[in-house]
Amino acid sequence: MEIRVTVNGKQHVSDVEPRTLLVHYIREVLGLTGTNVGCDTSSCGACSVHIDGEAVKSCTVLAVQADGSAVTTIEGMAAADGTLHPMQKAFMENHGLQCGYCTPGMVMAATSLLKENPNPTEEEIRIGLEGNLCRCTGYHNIVKSVLAAAGK
Amino acid sequence: MIPASFDYVRAGSAAEAISLIGQYGDEAKFLAGGHSLLPMMKLRLAQPTVLVDIARVKDLSYIRDAGDHIAIGALTRHMDVETSPVLAQHAPLLAHAAGHVGDPQVRHRGTIGGTIAHADPASDLPATTLALGATYVVQGPNGTREIKAADFYKGFLESDLAADEMITEVRVPKMNGAGWSFQKFNRRAQDWAIVGVAAWRGSNGSGVALVNMGQTPVLATSVSKALADGASIADAAALAAAEASPSKDNNASVEYRTHLAKVLVRRALEESTK
Numbered sequence: 094m095e096i097r098v099t100v101n102g103k104q105h106v107s108d109v110e111p112r113t114l115l116v117h118y119i120r121e122v123l124g125l126t127g128t129n130v131g132c133d134t135s136s137c138g139a140c141s142v143h144i145d146g147e148a149v150k151s152c153t154v155l156a157v158q159a160d161g162s163a164v165t166t167i168e169g170m171a172a173a174d175g176t177l178h179p180m181q182k183a184f185m186e187n188h189g190l191q192c193g194y195c196t197p198g199m200v201m202a203a204t205s206l207l208k209e210n211p212n213p214t215e216e217e218i219r220i221g222l223e224g225n226l227c228r229c230t231g232y233h234n235i236v237k238s239v240l241a242a243a244g245k
Numbered sequence: 246m247i248p249a250s251f252d253y254v255r256a257g258s259a260a261e262a263i264s265l266i267g268q269y270g271d272e273a274k275f276l277a278g279g280h281s282l283l284p285m286m287k288l289r290l291a292q293p294t295v296l297v298d299i300a301r302v303k304d305l306s307y308i309r310d311a312g313d314h315i316a317i318g319a320l321t322r323h324m325d326v327e328t329s330p331v332l333a334q335h336a337p338l339l340a341h342a343a344g345h346v347g348d349p350q351v352r353h354r355g356t357i358g359g360t361i362a363h364a365d366p367a368s369d370l371p372a373t374t375l376a377l378g379a380t381y382v383v384q385g386p387n388g389t390r391e392i393k394a395a396d397f398y399k400g401f402l403e404s405d406l407a408a409d410e411m412i413t414e415v416r417v418p419k420m421n422g423a424g425w426s427f428q429k430f431n432r433r434a435q436d437w438a439i440v441g442v443a444a445w446r447g448s449n450g451s452g453v454a455l456v457n458m459g460q461t462p463v464l465a466t467s468v469s470k471a472l473a474d475g476a477s478i479a480d481a482a483a484l485a486a487a488e489a490s491p492s493k494d495n496n497a498s499v500e501y502r503t504h505l506a507k508v509l510v511r512r513a514l515e516e517s518t519k
Contacts (some may be wrong), residue, residue, distance in 0.1 A: 094253060111253035112286075112298070133246050135284060136435065147324075147353045153283050154354065157253050158276075158300065192297060202350065209349075223434035224348025 096160040100125070101169025109156045114142045118156035119166055120231030127167040127197050131226070141198035141205075142166050148205030150224070167197035167235070180204050180242045189238030191229035200223050203239045213243060246284035257300045259384050259413055260305040262299045265407045267386055269295040275411055276300065277320055277359035280351050281368075305358070305413055308332060313419060314380075315446075319412045321356025323370075324349070326357055338418045338445055340423035342373040345427065358412040364397075364404040364461070369429065372462035376454035377461040378437025378516055379417045385410035398461035411514065426516035428509040429456070432496070439496045440505040441447075444513035446472070453513065458489035465489075469511060478518065484513035 097106050100123060106211045107122055115196060117126050119142065127150065128151060131139030142151045143165040166200040170178040180200050183189065190196040199222065206221040213221060221231070252269075254293040256262035266273050271296035276282060285291040299305075305320040308329045313336050317326065324330060326343035333340050340501075346352055346360070346369050360370045361381060375394040383390055385475060386409055395406050404410070425445040429438045442454030451472050454464040467487035 112250055113250045114247065115249075133287070135280065135347075135351065138348070140351055144353075148350045149353050150350045153280060153287075153351075155253075155279065155283070158279065158298065158471070205353075206349065220434070221349060225348045 094157055094160075097156055097158050098156070101165055105143075107156075111155065111157050112153055113156045115142070115153035115154040115156050115159050115164070119151060119157075119164070125166050125168050127173075128243040129194055131194065135143060136196075137195070138202055139195050139198040140203040141225065142240075143201060143205060143210070146205070146208065148202045164188045165201075167200060170200060178204070179211065180207075180239070181221040183242035184235070187238040187241050189231070190235075191227075191231045195225060195227045195229075197234055199227070202234075203242065206239070207243055211243065213239070215240060246287040246361060248283070249292045251286075251293055252262075252295045253298065254295065254299060258302055258419065259299075259305065259411060260449065262297050262302065262411060263384060263386055263409055265297045266411075269297070271408050273297055275362070277362075278322065278354040279359075280347065280355040281363040281365065283361060299411065301354075314416045315419065317357055317415045317417065319361075319414060320356050321358075323347070323352035323355045323357065323360075327352060332417075335419040336377065338420065338427060338443060339370070339373055339377060339417055340367045341425075342427045342437060342443055345369055345429050351435075357415055361415065362398075362404065362406055362412050364399075364402050364406075366398075366401065366459055366461050366463075367437040367457040368462075369438065369456060372441060372456040373427065374415060374417060375442040375462050375464055376445065376452040377417050377420070378452060379415055381412050382414035382416065383410045384413045389404075389413070391416075395464055399437040402458040420445060421447060421449075423449075424517035424519045426513035427472075428513050430505060430509060440491075440502050440509055442506070442509040442513045444510065444517050446514065446517040446519075451514075451517070453485075453510060455485070455489055455506055455510075458486065458491045458502060460490065461490045468495070468514075472514070476516045478511060482507050482514055485510035495506045 129139040132139035274293040305318040307318040428442040455463040467484040
């Protein structure tokens with residue numbers, strides 16, 4: 094089936110099998126491998142991307158469901174000149190990552206969270222990131238990073 | 246994990262969706278947010294040959310004050326239920342429970358109609374709407390009918406819904422200021438409840454329903470009856486599992502679940518009693 098998806102501002106027209114998962118479309122058809130597959134069961138959040146500005150788990154969305162929408166992946170967060178998104182910068186400055194595997198999903202979930210709640214408390218951040226697991230257990234600095242990005 | 250092959254068609258209206266399902270027969274399934282169906286398809290626990298995508302039926306996403314009840318379109322997402330000012334005022338228990346479904350990413354996709362049609366006893370909103378005495382409006386090839394939540398759930402992932410019927414609206418009676426509580430006991434925040442309780446108590450009675458305490462969501466009628474007869478909260482809560490038939494799994498034994506239900510119902514009633 095033919096789908097039209099805008100990914101990181103660029104429109105793509107692709108012919109996909111209906112069973113193609115959005116994460117596989119992003120990684121294997123478009124070659125954007127910043128979005129990771131972790132658990133593949135919509136638990137860990139490593140595959141989080143934005144659809145029309147909201148974080149979703151791209152292992153549990155079909156590419157055909159994203160037809161006509163705007164998708165943002167971690168590759169679309171920094172400016173064209175390479176300037177990092179404030180959330181990326183906050184993760185870097187606050188040691189918000191260890192091995193880095195969960196980081197793209199954390200950044201996507203955290204930016205979606207701040208859009209819905211621009212001024213969260215530490216507890217609201219912890220609850221807001223409940224769908225993202227860090228197996229390095231680096232949660233304290235992840236939360237610190239999000240607080241920093243929120244201007245706290 | 247990749248689902249087995251299927252054909253994908255999109256419906257622009259409820260009538261078109263029902264006609265498409267009728268055309269493809271028993272092996273076809275409606276796809277709304279996909280957050281119950283797609284995980285099952287990835288595990289090959291479900292292998293529909295056709296998916297009829299209803300997510301673009303935009304006129305089924307709404308939350309309206311309809312006098313004595315709130316009417317919620319079946320395709321309303323959990324995030325919209327959770328953050329609805331209308332529900333915060335008139336059915337705060339439902340809004341609060343919706344905020345405990347999965348995690349934010351799941352709530353951006355999953356819909357109230359989808360989770361009810363899936364009829365998972367471990368899901369939060371089937372039990373919550375059951376406790377609230379909700380009515381589900383269902384559309385099929387021969388028109389619409391209304392099914393009370395108490396008559397809807399027939400078995401594990403089984404409901405009164407025919408294969409060619411879809412839920413179009415969920416009607417939740419206004420709570421009129423009744424006290425309420427939602428208890429969800431789990432190990433990780435995003436997990437299904439090991440046991441959950443949705444409860445309300447007001448001047449006109451009470452409603453208590455249990456999550457993950459049997460093959461269907463369970464209405465704890467013995468608890469409400471005991472309260473109506475003047476029993477104390479502790480005595481009423483002791484009857485929490487009277488209608489339940491819990492199973493054991495990796496998280497809990499039957500005995501543990503039964504005990505937990507009584508504890509959580511007691512807490513829920515204490516929180517609901519003003």
